Amino acid sequence: MKYLNEEVAKQLEEIFSGMKDDVTVALFTKEDDCESCEDTNDFISELISVSPKLHLENLDIDKDSDKANEFEVLMAPSIVLLDKDKNYKRIKFNGVPSGHEINSFISSVIEVSGNSQKLSDEIQARIEKINKPVNIKVFVTLACPHCAGAVQKAHKLALENPNIQADMIEAQTFFDMSEEYNVSSVPKIVINDEFEFVGNQPLEVFLDEIEKTQVA
Amino acid sequence: MDVNLNLSSNTSKEKLTLDKEIIYDLIVIGGGPAGLNTALYAKRKGLNVGIIARDLGGQVLDTSSVENYLGFVSLSGEELMKKFINHVNELKVPILEYEEVETIRLKDSSSLREVVLKNGLVFNTYSVVIATGSKPRRLGVPGEKEYSGKGVCYCAICDGPLFAGEEVIVAGGGNSAVEAAIDLAKITKKVTIIHRSQFRADQILIDQLAKFDNVESKLQTQILEVQGDKFMTGVKVLNKNSSTEEIIESAGLFVEIGYLPNSEIFADLLELNERNEIVVDGHGKTSVEGIYAAGDVTDIPYKQIIMSAGDGAKCALAVNEYLNTINK
Structure with missing residues (x-):
């Protein structure tokens, strides 16, 4: 693996085992004028490989404009989390969720999987x-x-x-x-x-x- | 591209949390070095201890590198806190995270104490260690509040990247200020470090700072005002030696002038000193029996990670002795 070392991959695997249902990660990239699209794709691919419940769907903001419109995607790279029935849940990460943002990515994935945290x-x-x-x-x-x-x-x-x-x-x-x-x-x-x-x-x-x- | 997994991303699925049906021997308020080490020592003494923390790790998380904790030549604040938290987790201390305490209530003549949370939950305990730490101190000059979030920043590692290639100012002369200036010098065009007296930072840090040719130091210089229109554009300063004023243009001002204790909620309950620090004796005892305090929130001199950790250990041992003297 390029981005995740063995220890982190193991921790992520453990964390994602707390998912209830499957989640699709729809990644919108574009061909030109997107410096970070390729790296984001590599990072997300590696990330989802740690859990059988995570699925990657590669989309292009221009070629798949129907889906981009449906999911309100305006820029690339953009990551949309879809539930087990591939429903849009109105949440997105624009830019790569690495660094500290891995933690918001994890919590949102767990939420979308159906393991929702109760509020007061x-x-x-x-x-x-x-x-x-x-x-x-x-x-x-x-x-x-x-x-x-x-x-x-x-x-x-x-x-x-x-x-x-x-x-x-x-x-x-x-x-x-x-x-x-x-x-x-x-x-x-x-x-x-x-x-x-x-x-x-x-x-x-x-x-x-x-x-x-x-x-x- | 790397990942920084949360300290609380507990890999064990069952997370230990606090039980409101039982009476604890000790509840620790705060999840920084002082609070964590209090819990570690207390648990090893066999006490029934729990931690309530707004966020685990405390201010150390905002420190890009720690080079003065014995045993570790150099590591990030986050790495050090991960080690602390893993150590505490090994002992299975229950931790309630993301919650804030509203007050501590005394129960008449009994030795019972109630820790009341802002969300209304109440936990019972025979003793409390307050280790709520501190928060960044403001300059208190005109324009600072107005341009906060519009150029005035309090977290160099968070906001530094937004000023890549620009000219910025760091206010302060202690270790935090010099560390922030070093971090910012790597990514910005120019850093001006302004301090009203002489550097208080460690010589080893001052030497590191001197290696950058895009850093200018203005000592004996006081910031009078933050100026700007929609965004801050600069600061007005007074050179104390020449008694002259000048404007230094800058897109960003990073304020690193020390810390204020998080003691407000205890002001009516405990004795505070003129700096609003909780007054403690040599054993960490506050003015109220059964309530102890450790680390940056107290009036101990020299706020350092290793001192807060040591202070936590002291409080745990003092609490252990105290518990032997009361009727439970």
Whole structure:
């Protein structure tokens, strides 16, 4: 293996054995003008090889534009997690989920597999009230120890409510986009391109900001 | 491309967590070096101990390299914490992670203590060791808050990559500041390190910093203000020797000027000193019986990883003696 040493591969195997159902990892790449697509493909291939329940589907953002549209994929490389029936669950990783982001990848895979973590009744009630579309962007760097926690929370919110969609965006891979969103500290969370905050804040803070988009 | 598996990615499927039906001998609040070593020593003494932590590993995780922990010439903060946590996991100490404590309640004249979490859960124990550590100190100058997340940063390893090829400033003169400057010098165009007095960092680090030709040091210099429009554009500083002010242009300011204790929730319960550190005696005892404190949250001088770890060991042994004196 190129990226995972034996010890890490064994740990991952053990962790992924906690999956309930199968999960498909849909990887969107593109032929030209994508510096990290090949490496991302190699990394993801290696990662999914540690579990028989993980399946890779290679897609091209241009050639498979139907699927790209269906899964709301706007850039490459982009990774979409699909459940056992290949349903889109509104969560994505834009850029490679290596470094610390391996942890958000793991937790989201386990969630999508059907082994879902229960939230408190109070939080659950607030999530259920969201009835207008919400887009959450979480900008991260791979060396940031706190970022994966924020991605994990954004993804969890999307998994719990069909009106919410959540994207991890690796700030160095998508440098221009990070500039556009004025990212200078990570994790930076942007909601509906309008409300934003910095840091791996509690779910309550995510919901406080999300609820601002629900008025009128 | 590598992977940094979480410290808590416990490979054993059954994760040990805390039981609210039992009375613990000791509950440790905090998952950094002090808290982990308290738990290790307490467990080995045979105490029924559990850890409640907001995040395991603590601030050491934000340290790119540790070169002063005896026995390890050089390793990352994360690697060191993994070793600590694996060691504690070997002893099967239950850990409740991602939870914050709201307060500690005393039960009248009994020696029972209740640890109350923000989510409402309550755990019973005969003793508590507070090892909640500290958080980065702010400069406290105009513009700092306004440009926080817009150029003003508190985690060099997190945010450094966003300033690749740009000019940045590091505020501070201790080990953390010099380490941050070294990390940033590798990826940015220029680093200016600003400190109001002389360097306090270890000479070995100052020597390492001197090897970079894109680092400029401005000592005896005080940051007065962070300036900018949409983003920060620079800082206004006062050179204390010449009593002159100047503007240093910069896209980023990394604040590494030390730490503040995470003691707010104990302010009404325990004696704190003027720096808001929990006052402890030579055995780690606080002003309230059955409650001990270890590491950066206390008034012990010199905050270092090895000292926090040692402090945790001391508290565990003191708690063990204390438990022998009370009626359970």
